[in-house]
Amino acid sequence: MAKPASEPIAQHVPVVAVVLAAGFGTRFDPDNPKQLVAVGGKPIVCWSIEAFEQCARVSDIVVVVNPKVRGEVESLIDEAGYAKVRVVIDGGSERVDSTAAALDTLAAAGIPDDAKILIHDAVRPFVAQSAIDGSIDALDQFKAATVAFASTDTVLLTEDLGDRKVVKSVPDRPNTYRAQTPQSFRFATIRHAYDLASADPDFHPTDDTRVVVDYLPDEPVAIVSGAETNLKITTLADIPTAERIAEQLLGRDAHGVSGVVGRGAVDPKEEARARMHALLAQAAGQMRR
Numbered sequence: 001m002a003k004p005a006s007e008p009i010a011q012h013v014p015v016v017a018v019v020l021a022a023g024f025g026t027r028f029d030p031d032n033p034k035q036l037v038a039v040g041g042k043p044i045v046c047w048s049i050e051a052f053e054q055c056a057r058v059s060d061i062v063v064v065v066n067p068k069v070r071g072e073v074e075s076l077i078d079e080a081g082y083a084k085v086r087v088v089i090d091g092g093s094e095r096v097d098s099t100a101a102a103l104d105t106l107a108a109a110g111i112p113d114d115a116k117i118l119i120h121d122a123v124r125p126f127v128a129q130s131a132i133d134g135s136i137d138a139l140d141q142f143k144a145a146t147v148a149f150a151s152t153d154t155v156l157l158t159e160d161l162g163d164r165k166v167v168k169s170v171p172d173r174p175n176t177y178r179a180q181t182p183q184s185f186r187f188a189t190i191r192h193a194y195d196l197a198s199a200d201p202d203f204h205p206t207d208d209t210r211v212v213v214d215y216l217p218d219e220p221v222a223i224v225s226g227a228e229t230n231l232k233i234t235t236l237a238d239i240p241t242a243e244r245i246a247e248q249l250l251g252r253d254a255h256g257v258s259g260v261v262g263r264g265a266v267d268p269k270e271e272a273r274a275r276m277h278a279l280l281a282q283a284a285g286q287m288r289r
């Protein structure tokens with residue numbers, strides 16, 4: 001059951017979330033689209049849409065899909081009754097093509113240049129409200145921003161030497177962040193960057209920030225605090241972590257039992273204690289024999 005959408009609040013400009021769900025999940029399982037996989041009992045794409053439904057400052061949501069998942073995503077949206085989803089559009093073969101399709105749709109709809117656009121990976125289901133709010137706020141000062149998480153590892157920039165990768169440089173760790181989403185922009189800024197990038201068929205960026213950084217290098221992109229829990233589900237190995245985060249957010253323990261123990265329900269700690277007592281009693285009985 002979806003949480004009800006927050007009432008949109010009066011703002012000067014539209015705040016549009018673009019939820020990118022048009023990927024093919026080749027690193028996950030191409031026969032099992034990851035955006036439809038349930039974690040904590042809820043499809044990943046629904047977690048992401050709901051994060052923006054619940055933010056009162058988000059006025060509209062555009063969902064980007066591919067033909068393989070369109071039917072299922074549309075049914076999920078209908079069943080949940082997401083009130084802010086305006087349109088479900090087809091994406092393209094790469095992530096940037098899907099973003100470009102969303103920008104074209106928004107342009108055709110006559111969205112104002114100063115609208116705030118938040119572009120989010122559908123496969124980052126646990127994005128925090130603070131990251132969404134922080135992204136919207138950052139656009140009052142900057143025309144571009146990205147949620148990112150400070151790297152705890154030292155990051156190595158590499159280059160090719162024969163068939164080996166070798167280290168080219170080592171940036172100072174306090175200056176290294178892992179890019180997350182949402183990545184947010186004033187509409188005219190991201191549209192301009194994409195227009196410039198479209199002239200280069202060899203440009204294959206994996207995120208939208210790169211499009212601004214490469215094509216509008218004078219435009220600062222602000223960092224908004226992300227979190228380790230804003231996980232991108234990339235391979236099957238990410239699912240156990242995702243389940244753990246979902247359980248925490250849903251307030252359940254690792255076995256899916258509600259943390260609130262009602263009358264008649266079995267407290268898992270009590271159950272474990274009873275099991276241990278039984279085992280000890282059995283062991284003691286065997287020692288006496």
Ligand SMILES: Nc1ccn([C@@H]2O[C@H](COP(=O)(O)OP(=O)(O)OP(=O)(O)O)[C@@H](O)[C@H]2O)c(=O)n1
Pocket residue numbers: 020021022023024025026027028035064091092093094095096097098120121122123124232233234
């Ligand atoms: N053509 C594409 C490619 C990706 N995405 C979206 O961009 C996000 C991040 O992409 P990624 O994790 O790489 O997903 P996939 O492209 O599905 O995975 P893979 O690269 O393993 O095929 C996902 O929400 C994905 O659905 C998209 O909308 N359109």
Ligand SMILES: C[C@](O)(CO)[C@H](O)COP(=O)(O)O
Pocket residue numbers: 095121178179180181206207208232234
């Ligand atoms: C946008 C992104 O999630 C930021 O970390 C990432 O770049 C997507 O990359 P992918 O190659 O599409 O997984």
